[in-house]
Amino acid sequence: MAMADKKNDLRLVRDDKEKSERWNFEGYQRLDDRLVMYRRYVPVTRDLNSILMHVFDFNSYQTTVIVDTKGYDARGASTAMQIIHFSQFENKQAIKDAHRALRDLGGNPPPLSTILNDPSLD
Numbered sequence: 001m002a003m004a005d006k007k008n009d010l011r012l013v014r015d016d017k018e019k020s021e022r023w024n025f026e027g028y029q030r031l032d033d034r035l036v037m038y039r040r041y042v043p044v045t046r047d048l049n050s051i052l053m054h055v056f057d058f059n060s061y062q063t064t065v066i067v068d069t070k071g072y073d074a075r076g077a078s079t080a081m082q083i084i085h086f087s088q089f090e091n092k093q094a095i096k097d098a099h100r101a102l103r104d105l106g107g108n109p110p111p112l113s114t115i116l117n118d119p120s121l122d
Helices: 003-008 093-104
Strands: 027-032 035-043 049-057 062-068 079-085
Touching: 027 093, 035 093, 049 093, 062 093
Parallel strands: none
Antiparallel strands: 027 035, 035 049, 049 062, 062 079
16 A cells, blocks of 8 residues: 555544534544544444544653543443553554644644654654
8 A cells, every 4th residue: 555545544633623523523633733632433332332542642752542431421431541652552653643644634743753763764
């Protein structure tokens, strides 16, 4: 798959959407110049869907993973959270995708070569 094709695979939630509406979309959403969130629904059972969110913080080089097991219905919601430093990712593709999505959405993260300590990415 060519790089141009891969870029089209990223689902981006743009700022031009109505703010109240944007929180219901799956995909990457810019939170500020150095934070991007990836959100998706994960089916657990027929009646219960979970929302999986990854907040990539390009200031601290870490990701906060949040799982909300009740979706957007607050009754009886259960939430779990974990913070993972970028250096703990075995496969760096998630970081590369989040970086590209943040840039495409108008963010300003540090260069990927700096984040991943890999000069070949320049």
